[in-house]
Amino acid sequence: REGTVLVTGGAGYIGSHAVLALLDAGWKVVVVDNLVTGFDWAVDPRATLVVANIADDDKVRAAIRDHGVIAIMHFAGSVVVPESVSDPLKYYRNNTAASRSLIESAVAEGVKHFIFSSTAATYGIPEVVPVREDSPKQPINPYGMSKLMTEIMLKDVAAAHPINYAALRYFNVAGADPQGRSGQSTAGATHLIKIAAEAATGKRGHVSVFGTDFDTPDGTGVRDYIHVSDLAAAHVDALDLLIAKPTENHTMNAGYGRGFSVLQVLDAVDRVTNLTIERKLEGRRAGDPDALVADNSAILAALPWRPKHDDLEGIVKDALAWERKLAERQG
Numbered sequence: 060r061e062g063t064v065l066v067t068g069g070a071g072y073i074g075s076h077a078v079l080a081l082l083d084a085g086w087k088v089v090v091v092d093n094l095v096t097g098f099d100w101a102v103d104p105r106a107t108l109v110v111a112n113i114a115d116d117d118k119v120r121a122a123i124r125d126h127g128v129i130a131i132m133h134f135a136g137s138v139v140v141p142e143s144v145s146d147p148l149k150y151y152r153n154n155t156a157a158s159r160s161l162i163e164s165a166v167a168e169g170v171k172h173f174i175f176s177s178t179a180a181t182y183g184i185p186e187v188v189p190v191r192e193d194s195p196k197q198p199i200n201p202y203g204m205s206k207l208m209t210e211i212m213l214k215d216v217a218a219a220h221p222i223n224y225a226a227l228r229y230f231n232v233a234g235a236d237p238q239g240r241s242g243q244s245t246a247g248a249t250h251l252i253k254i255a256a257e258a259a260t261g262k263r264g265h266v267s268v269f270g271t272d273f274d275t276p277d278g279t280g281v282r283d284y285i286h287v288s289d290l291a292a293a294h295v296d297a298l299d300l301l302i303a304k305p306t307e308n309h310t311m312n313a314g315y316g317r318g319f320s321v322l323q324v325l326d327a328v329d330r331v332t333n334l335t336i337e338r339k340l341e342g343r344r345a346g347d348p349d350a351l352v353a354d355n356s357a358i359l360a361a362l363p364w365r366p367k368h369d370d371l372e373g374i375v376k377d378a379l380a381w382e383r384k385l386a387e388r389q390g
């Protein structure tokens with residue numbers, strides 16, 4: 060594989076796994092990350108880390124030139140949905156405006172391919188589940204809107220300039236590198252499997268179940284949990300596709316096409332740990348849909364990618380193993 064891939068947010072959760080997948084596939088990697096939520100130790104030492112904001116055009120353009128970057132994988136951004144409601148301008152700055160700068164740097168320096176971390180939050184509350192890519196995009200929070208706006212920019216830019224793109228709309232990303240090289244490390248987690256892993260390692264006393272009256276088989280929310288290493292592998296395959304088909308652009312759901320309820324997830328955690336983690340049944344969180352599951356036929360048709368880590372207990376095991384490592388590291 061010729062050339063270097065620039066990974067923004069490569070010190071973060073999903074980005075650090077993409078760095079591993081790219082390096083393992085033989086790519087050279089330069090990471091641009093401001094380390095606001097990421098960690099320098101999360102970047103594999105085989106990659107070069109440039110500590111910079113992705114909207115710092117001079118530093119980003121220098122990194123592209125110095126490393127011979129042919130493609131950008133763009134993970135950097137803010138990701139906390141409730142925070143996006145209370146501080147929308149942070150999301151339009153860190154996600155939409157910063158992406159605009161990054162895309163401009165890419166075009167100016169002749170980068171040929173762009174892969175973007177998008178989200179199922181672009182759909183809002185879907186009318187039909189499993190949700191297809193051509194379903195209405197009606198985000199119900201600024202986070203989803205900030206990502207949708209970036210998708211729209213990419214579409215227009217790819218029509219005007221010699222660059223193609225893939226936007227991957229992630230469902231519920233969970234788990235950790237099965238070899239234990241990375242995982243979800245940011246404090247103040249809001250994601251169910253991370254929270255359950257924290258409860259299993261004694262970092263918190265219980266898990267709240269937000270809502271028991273959803274229109275689902277057991278009344279709790281259903282989500283499509285995808286292992287972070289499968290997600291990372293999908294990015295590497297998407298890059299190969301963009302290189303092979305330089306006139307094509309792809310927007311694809313990244314999920315397994317099957318859902319688990321909150322209670323099913325917590326049952327899996329209990330089975331894996333041999334514990335009975337305390338559950339507190341609570342009211343719904345604002346804006347949670349009943350069920351959010353991917354129709355993944357587009358990604359299965361476009362890429363050779365196939366799920367390898369789609370066993371729920373396996374996802375939980377990997378998340379737990381990383382949580383234990385983190386606990387040791389933090390003493």
Ligand code: UFG
Nearest residue numbers: 178179180231249250251254267268269280281282321347
């Ligand atoms: N949940 C609990 N207790 C918790 C945490 C979560 O019951 O402590 C429930 C939620 O109500 C939901 C499910 O577990 O039913 C999953 O919640 P997460 O917070 O793990 O994930 P979300 O589905 O809310 O969010 C994900 C991504 C977002 C994205 C969103 C799209 O993390 O980035 O999907 O709707 F915006």
